[in-house]
Amino acid sequence: MAPHPLRRLVASGLAYQASGIAAGVLALVTLPLYTSHLSAGELGWAEILLTWIILASIVLRVGLQEALLRHWFLDRDRARRSRLARRVVAVVLAGSTALALLVLLAAKPIADVVLDSDAGNAVSTVRAAALGVWAFTNLEVANALLRAQEARRTYLLASLTNVALTVATTIVLVVALEQGPSGYLLGNYLASAVVLVGVWWSQRRLLAGGRDGSATPIGPLLRFGLPTVLPEMAVFALSFVDRQWLLQASGADSAGVYSGAVKLATLVIVVARAFQAAWPPLAYDLDDDAAPRAYAQVVRAYVVALGWVVAALALMRHQISDLLLGSEFSPAEHVAVADALPWLALGWALWGLTWVFTSIAGRAHATGRTLPAALLGLAVNVAALALLVPSLDATGAAIALVAAYVVALAVAHLRTRLLLRVPFERGPLAAAVALLAVVAVAGDQLLPADGAAGWLLRIAACAVIPPLLVAVGAVRPAEVAVLRRAIAARRARRAPSP
Template identity: 45%
Template sequence: MHSLLKRLLTTTVAYQVGDIVSKVFAVALLPIYTRHVSEAGYGVAELMMTAIVLVSILVRLGIGEALVRYHYVDEDQQRRDALARRAVGFLLVATTVVAIPLALAAAPLSELVLGFRDVGVFRVAVLGLWAFTNLELGYALLRVDERARAYALTTLSNVLLTIALTVFLVVGRDKGAYGLLLGNYAATTVVLLGLWFTMRHRLRPRRGGADHPQLHSLRELLRFGFPTVPADASVYALNLVDRYYLFHKYGAATAGVYSLAVKLAGVVAFVVRAFQYSWPPLAYSIKDDDEAARFYAFVATYYLLLTGWAVAGLLLLGRWLTRLLAAPEFYEAHVAIPWLALGWALYGLFVIFVVIAGRAEVTTRNFPAAGVGLVVNVVLLLVLTPPFGIAGAGLALAGAYVAMLIVMRLLTRHLFRVDFEWGRIVQIALAVGGGAALGELLLPTSGIAGLLARGFVFFLLPLLLIPLRFYRIEERELLRTMVRPVIRLLPSRRS
C-alpha cells in the first residue's frame, strides 16, 4: 500500500508541475486579462477553448486510452515503441484530415458556433485542435513511461511560453479573444514539435516493426478505444453545453462571467486533472485483483476527503477570491464557484469507475452513464438557470455528475468488485460538507471578520473527523512514514 500510494502521489505531483505554475500565473494575471478583455471577448475565447477539447475527443477515437491500456499488457520495449508509433501516426493523419476542411470552411462555421463571422478566431481554434490533440497523445506517452521529469519540463515549457505570448498579444497588442487563443495554441504547436523532435528515434518508422505478430493492430486499438469516445465526449460535453447555452440564451457577457467562475473553481479541477492523469497507469499496473480492489476503495475515500475539503474552501471563501482576482464586472462569478467545484470533484469519482470497467476490458458501460448525465444536465439547465442564473448552471453540472455516478455504479458493480468505504464517506459528507454549509449560512459574507471566521472553519473541517475515529491507526502511521523524510530535510533547531 505504501509503495502504491507513494507512486500515485509522486506521479500526481510531477504531472501537475506545469498545471501548478499555470494556475498560479492564470490567477495572478486574471486582474490584467479581465481589464483588457471584455466579458463578451472572454466568453468567446472560453467557448472556443472548450469546444476544441470536445472535438479533440471525437477526433482521437480513443487511441490514447488504448495506448495506456495496452502499454502494460506487454513489457517488450520494441513492441511498446511500435505501439507508440502506430498511435502517433494514426492521430497525426486523423487530425490533419479533419483540420484542413475546417480551416477552409471557417467563415460559415464561425457564424454557426459564435452567432457572428470571425474567420481569424475560428482558424486559430482549428490550429489549436490539431496541436492540442497531438500533444495530448505525446503527454500520454510520457505518462505510461512514467517519465515524470520530462513530463514536468514539457508542460512547464508550454505554460511559460503560453503566458509570454498571451500577455504580449492581449496586453501589448490588444488582440482580445484572438490573442488569448493564439497565445495558447501557438505555444502548444511549438511544444508539440519540440516533443516530437525529442522522441524522433522512438517514433521514426522502422521496417517490420508494425508487422510483429504480438503487436496489437490498429483495429484492436480502435476496438478498445472507440467505445470510450461517446462516453468521454458526453462527459466533456457537460463543460460545453452550459457555456454554449448561456452564450446564446443570455449573451456572451454572461458566458464570460460564468467562464471566470469555471476558472476560479480550477483549484479542484487541478486536483482532479492530476488524478485523472496519474490514476489509470497506476491502477492498471496492479496485477493482483484483491490488492487492486482494496487500493481503489482506499483512494476513493481520501480523494473525496481532499476534494471535499477544497470544495468547502471555495464555498466559504469564494466571495473574497473573486473580489481579489477579477474586475468588478465579474464579481457575480462567485455564486457559481462552489457548484462547479463540486461537479469537478464528482468527475474524479467517475474516473475511478471508468478504470474499474477498463480493468475488465469493458468500455461500453461508460456511454449510458455519460448519456444520462448529459440529458440531466440539459434538463436542469432549462429548469434552474431562469431562477438562479449562473448558479443554476453550476447546480445543473453537479446534478448531472451525481446522475452519472449512480448509473455508472449500477453498471460496473458486477464487472470488478470494489467494496467502497461507505461509512467513512458518510462521515466526510457530514463533517466536511455539513460544517461548510453551516459556516456559509451562519458566518458574515463580507469584511475582515467574515474572512477570518470562515478561514478558521475551513482549517477546522478535517479535524472534525477525529472524534468520529475516521483516521485509522495504519493510515496515521503511513502518513508519518511519508512525512518523516520531509521533516529530516528541514533545518534542526541547533543548526
C-alpha cells in the first residue's frame, strides 16, 4: 500500500531538510558570534551576494533541474535515466564554470555596481561569490538527482556533511582569520564544493551508464525547463530586489538589518525549503485521481503548521532579536530587526506556497502559466518598496515582500485552476488564517515586550494556538488522534525491547 501523501511528504521533507534544520539551529547559535565580527553593513554585503548567487543559479540551470524531475518520472528505463542525468549535469557544469571565471575576471566592476563600492574587501567578497555561483548551481542539480531517486539517506549524509563543514570553515575564516564578508561566503561555498564532488562520486555509476544509446536530446528538456526560468526568477527576485533596493536607498546598514531579520526567520525558511524540495517529486508522481485531494490536504497542513511558526515569531520577536544578535548591531538595529522579522517570516511562508501552483503547471506541461503571476508580484513589490521604504526602512521592504507574494499567489491560482481542479478547504483555511492573525497581533500589542513576564506570557500565547486551531475547525479532532497514534507508534519503535 502506498504511503499517505502527507506522510510521504513529511518523510521526504525531513530527509531533505534535516540538514537544513541542523544548519538553522547552528546559524542561530553562531549568529551572535558572526555579528560580533561582521558589522550590519558587512553582513548586508554578504547576504546581497548570496541572493545574487541564487539568482544567477536560476538562470544557469535554465529550468533543467525541474525538467530532470519531471522527465525522470515519465521514463522508468535506467539507461535512459542515466543519459538524462548526464546531459543535465554536463550542460549546467559548463555554464556555471564559464560564469564563475567571468565573475573572477570582472570582480571590481561587479563590486562597484552590486555593492556600491570598489574597496578591496568588496572586490574580494565578489571573488568569493564566483566560487559560490559554481558550487551552489551544480550542487542544486546534484541534489535534484538525489531527490528524483528519493535517495534520502545519501541526500541526508551529503547535507549534514555540508552543514558541519560550512560551520567549521566559516568560524575559522570569519572569527579566527578575520576575513570579513569574503570569509563568510567562502565558508559557505568551499564546503559545498567538497560535498558536490562527493555526490558526483556517489552517482558515478548512474552518470556513466547508458553509453550504448544516443544522448538525451536537449530540446525537450529546454522546452519544459525554459518557461520555468522567468517565473522562478521573478518569484525569487521578490526577496532579491528588497535587499538591493535597501542598499541603494538606505545604505548597507539597512540591508544588514533586513538580512539579520532573515537569519532570525530561519525556521520558517527551512520548512518552506523542505516543502520546495519534497513536494515536486510527490506532486509529479500522483495520479490524476489522487492529486486534487492530496493538494488540498497538503495546503491546509502547510498553512496550519507554518502559520503557527510565523505567529510564534511575531509574538517572540523582541526576545529573539535581543537573544541572538551580536554586539556589532546597535540597540536601534535590534529594534529594527524585531520589527521586520514577522513580515519576513510571513513572506517566506508564502514563498513556499508558490510551489503548489508551479507543480500544477508542471504536471500539465504548461510551465509558462505562472509567469504573469510572478511578474505582477514583482511589479507590486517594486511599487510597495517605493512607497514604504522611505518611512519604514527594512520593515517597509518586508511588508512589500508580503504584498507581492499575496498578489502572486492569487494570480497563480487563477492561472492554474483549470489545469487541476483542487478542492481547497476554504473554510478551515480562512479560520486558521484569522485565528493566527488575531493571536499574533493581539498578543504582540497587549503582552509585555520584555522581562520575565514578557517571556512567559508570550510563550503561553504560542502554546495555546494548537488547541485553538482545533476549536475553530482548522484542524480536525480525528487528525489530532492520528497524529497522536503516529507519535506513540514512533516512540514504541524506539523504546528498547525487554
